[in-house]
Amino acid sequence: MPQNNKAPKTATLQFSKMHGLGNDFVVIDNITQNAYFSKERIQQLSDRNFGIGFDQMLVVEPPYDPEQDFHYRIFNADGSEVSQCGNGARCFARFVKNKGLINKNKITVSTKAGKMILYLEREGLVTVNMGRPNFSPADIPFKANKKENTYIIRDQEQTFFCGVVSMGNPHCVLEVPDIDTADVDGIGALLGQHERFPEGVNVGFMQIINRKQIKLRVFERGAGETLACGSGACAAAAIGQIQGKLDQEVEVELPGGKLKIKWQGSDAMLKMTGPAEHVYDGQIQL
Ligand SMILES: N[C@H](CCC[C@H](N)C(=O)O)C(=O)O
Secondary structure, three states, rough: OOOOHHHHHEEEEEEEEEEEEOOEEEEEEEEOOOOOOHHHHHHHHHHOOOOOOOEEEEEEEEEEEEOOOOEEEEOOOOEEOOOOOHHHHHHHHHHHHOOOOOOOOOEEEOOOEEEEEEEHHHHHHHEEEOOOOOOOOOOOOOOOOOOOOOOOOOOOOOOEEEEEEEEOOOOEEEEEEOOHHHHHHHHHHHHOOOOOOOOOOEEEEEEEOOEEEEEEEEEEEOOOOOOHHHHHHHHHHHHHOOOOOOEEEEEEEEEEEEEEOOOOOOOOOOEEEEEEEEEEEEEEEE
């Protein structure tokens, strides 16, 4: 994590604990503070017994590009830095407004995945323009001879039928008859490190209720099963749509709550709307 050398080095670090439908975050203002975390330190802090406990750490920085209001970085509980976090984007937007780092309701931000536009709305909701779903295997990355709506992925003795897409991070989604009995930990761990996903993958388990409603559980890369996965909800809605099973507006019910996804297909931008909650402020001894 590059040093933000403008702000003075801090001995204690202020943070906010936040969540999007139970997918929880430590959010750090690295504009007025100046913190550096090693991979090992992030792992310690994410531990729910020996640390603060979180699924991801979000680090807010000054914009890398003058066109944007901010840049923010995303670190999974295992310390890996990643490019996208849908629930995190909503909490980021709430955080910068709550902290007075911005006074607009339309916020532009860049991450490793690229640029996003976030909209703070009524009743505490946030809408995120998540960009275009990218089905190109090379961009995911995913080893495949050609682009398919459904891939066959084989393990030693099991065969899986999956959709694969990038929302700025890689997602593999399989349809299951009953979300409550799906082997999320077993299959999630197996597919999550399958050799066809050279950078790993977030694994979604989708139960289709009807063309406008699904239930979803996600075994996240670098965090395990979370109560919600925003980019995973976007991935499931997009895959369900190209497979001809879902409409353009889908309500995604995750264990932690519901998100609304809208995507008009092909080259259109995909939009996700949901809540972002602040829980408490704390400080870390550096
Ligand atoms: N585990 C994900 C990052 C967090 C995604 C999730 N928390 C979300 O809300 O999109 C990955 O390694 O790509």
